[in-house]
Amino acid sequence: MSSHFPISAEEGKMGLVQWLKGQFLCHLVICYGFLVSGLLVNLLQICTLPLWPINKQLARRINCKLGYCLTSQSVALLEWWSGTEVVLYTDPENYRLYGKENAIVVLNHNFEIDFLCGWTFCDIFGVLGASKCLAKKELSYLPVIGWMWYFLEMVFIKRKWEEDKRNFVQSLQNLRDYPENFWFLLHCEGTRFTEEKHQVSMEVAEKKGLPKLKHHLLPRTKGFWVAVQNLRGTVAAVYCCTLNFRNNETPTLLGVLNGEKYHPDLYVRRIPLESIPEDEAECSAWLHKLYQEKDKFQEDYSQTGCFPGPKVTPPRRSWALINWLGWTCLLLYPLCLLLVQLVKSGSILTILATVGFCAAVSVGVRWMIGQTEIKRSSSYGVPLNNK
Numbered sequence: 190m191s192s193h194f195p196i197s198a199e200e201g202k203m204g205l206v207q208w209l210k211g212q213f214l215c216h217l218v219i220c221y222g223f224l225v226s227g228l229l230v231n232l233l234q235i236c237t238l239p240l241w242p243i244n245k246q247l248a249r250r251i252n253c254k255l256g257y258c259l260t261s262q263s264v265a266l267l268e269w270w271s272g273t274e275v276v277l278y279t280d281p282e283n284y285r286l287y288g289k290e291n292a293i294v295v296l297n298h299n300f301e302i303d304f305l306c307g308w309t310f311c312d313i314f315g316v317l318g319a320s321k322c323l324a325k326k327e328l329s330y331l332p333v334i335g336w337m338w339y340f341l342e343m344v345f346i347k348r349k350w351e352e353d354k355r356n357f358v359q360s361l362q363n364l365r366d367y368p369e370n371f372w373f374l375l376h377c378e379g380t381r382f383t384e385e386k387h388q389v390s391m392e393v394a395e396k397k398g399l400p401k402l403k404h405h406l407l408p409r410t411k412g413f414w415v416a417v418q419n420l421r422g423t424v425a426a427v428y429c430c431t432l433n434f435r436n437n438e439t440p441t442l443l444g445v446l447n448g449e450k451y452h453p454d455l456y457v458r459r460i461p462l463e464s465i466p467e468d469e470a471e472c473s474a475w476l477h478k479l480y481q482e483k484d485k486f487q488e489d490y491s492q493t494g495c496f497p498g499p500k501v502t503p504p505r506r507s508w509a510l511i512n513w514l515g516w517t518c519l520l521l522y523p524l525c526l527l528l529v530q531l532v533k534s535g536s537i538l539t540i541l542a543t544v545g546f547c548a549a550v551s552v553g554v555r556w557m558i559g560q561t562e563i564k565r566s567s568s569y570g571v572p573l574n575n576k
């Protein structure tokens with residue numbers, strides 16, 4: 190039934206803005222800016238190579254800034270384009286420490302944009318350029334983003350312990366003299382949550398005599414233990430982070446690109462590193478207990494729609510937006526000049542080349558977005574013995 194109330198000018202304007210956000214041309218401009226600026230950042234990163242043996246700390250700082258230039262564009266997309274506001278549930282005493290110390294972040298891995306929400310918190314607390322993750326090796330091959338991570342000393346693993354252990358320990362040791370405050374993200378489940386993976390991992394839990402989890406896969410404990418042991422004295426605390434979305438939202442990166450607003454809530458508990466057991470078996474049992482607590486928070490959230498403790502909506506910072514607008518203006522200018530030349534020339538070949546370029550940008554970015562989709566998740570964790 191149609192409404193008899195006339196829409197206000199304000200509503201009309203909002204409708205138009207929302208309509209624009211869904212248009213392919215807008216997406217093309219955004220993706221073009223992201224890809225071309227990303228390649229420029231990669232190129233500048235390569236230029237820092239001769240600096241590493243001369244002044245490693247300076248090279249690292251420069252790479253953090255370059256990394257920020259690229260990563261913060263996707264934060265701007267979430268905060269300013271889609272209008273998503275991240276809400277934090279945490280102890281105000283601990284809030285003052287976020288961004289002022291190194292930390293290991295333990296975060297659940299259920300959502301397609303959990304990495305983006307993580308980056309947004311990193312930006313809010315000023316550690317975005319230096320933030321790191323224990324990531325699957327396949328991500329290091331991602332054009333632009335994966336190449337950038339190489340220079341940011343991200344830790345990549347094949348998820349095959351015998352093959353990984355040497356490089357993993359060495360990469361962690363390298364972080365001991367990192368010149369900027371960083372957060373090291375660990376998704377201890379090792380893969381994204383799917384019903385099938387959940388079922389398999391709960392079979393493992395049963396065999397091990399561990400309580401079943403409803404909202405998480407059983408955590409793999411080795412990576413956590415090795416990270417804690419190798420970062421003692423470097424990292425002050427573990428941030429136990431539990432992320433969920435209001436109204437049972439299932440957010441996607443494509444949704445963000447279409448300007449859809451989501452409602453993420455993050456519950457953060459700060460646990461001093463000294464309180465985590467050194468012995469492997471005890472540390473492993475400690476992590477299992479942590480996941481049982483996280484599971485309880487998720488269950489309560491699904492009943493009440495909120496996490497425990499006081500909540501705050503930290504203000505978004507303008508830097509991400511300024512950086513994004515700066516790159517867009519810088520890169521749109523030559524594009525517009527090219528288009529004008531194109532129209533003037535009337536050459537079929539040039540027009541075809543331009544259409545081909547736009548199609549390549551669009552397909553390339555769509556493929557990258559595909560990497561974030563849970564339906565394309567790896568087969569890691571199924572069947573049972575797959576490692």
Ligand SMILES: CC/C=C\C/C=C\C/C=C\C/C=C\C/C=C\C/C=C\CCC(=O)SCCNC(=O)CCNC(=O)[C@H](O)C(C)(C)COP(=O)(O)OP(=O)(O)OC[C@H]1O[C@@H](n2cnc3c(N)ncnc32)[C@H](O)[C@@H]1OP(=O)(O)O
Pocket residue numbers: 287294296304306307308310311320321322323324325328346348349350372373374375376377378379380389390393407408409410411412413428430457570571572573574575576
């Ligand atoms: C204030 C705000 C604060 C914070 C804001 C939040 C976040 C911001 C922070 C930073 C952001 C930075 C960057 C993010 C950007 C982008 C990147 C995003 C995502 C990439 C993430 C990934 O790529 S996840 C995949 C890779 N990572 C991991 O795998 C890590 C987890 N895994 C481990 O750590 C593992 O231990 C390991 C891989 C190191 C080794 O695994 P392995 O299996 O060899 O050994 P384990 O001993 O650990 O496990 C074996 C035991 O596990 C049992 N088990 C459990 N389930 C299964 C199963 N399904 N199948 C088989 N076996 C299973 C198994 O029985 C073994 O038990 P045993 O008793 O026999 O040992």
Ligand SMILES: CCCCCCCCCCCCCCCCCC(=O)OC[C@@H](O)COP(=O)(O)O
Pocket residue numbers: 219220223262263266301304325328331334376379380381554557558560561565566567568569
């Ligand atoms: C202005 C900004 C424009 C943005 C345009 C869109 C650009 C596309 C950006 C793609 C960014 C890619 C970041 C990849 C991070 C994906 C993290 C992730 O979720 O990895 C999965 C692994 O953890 C586990 O893998 P599975 O075993 O589940 O398989």
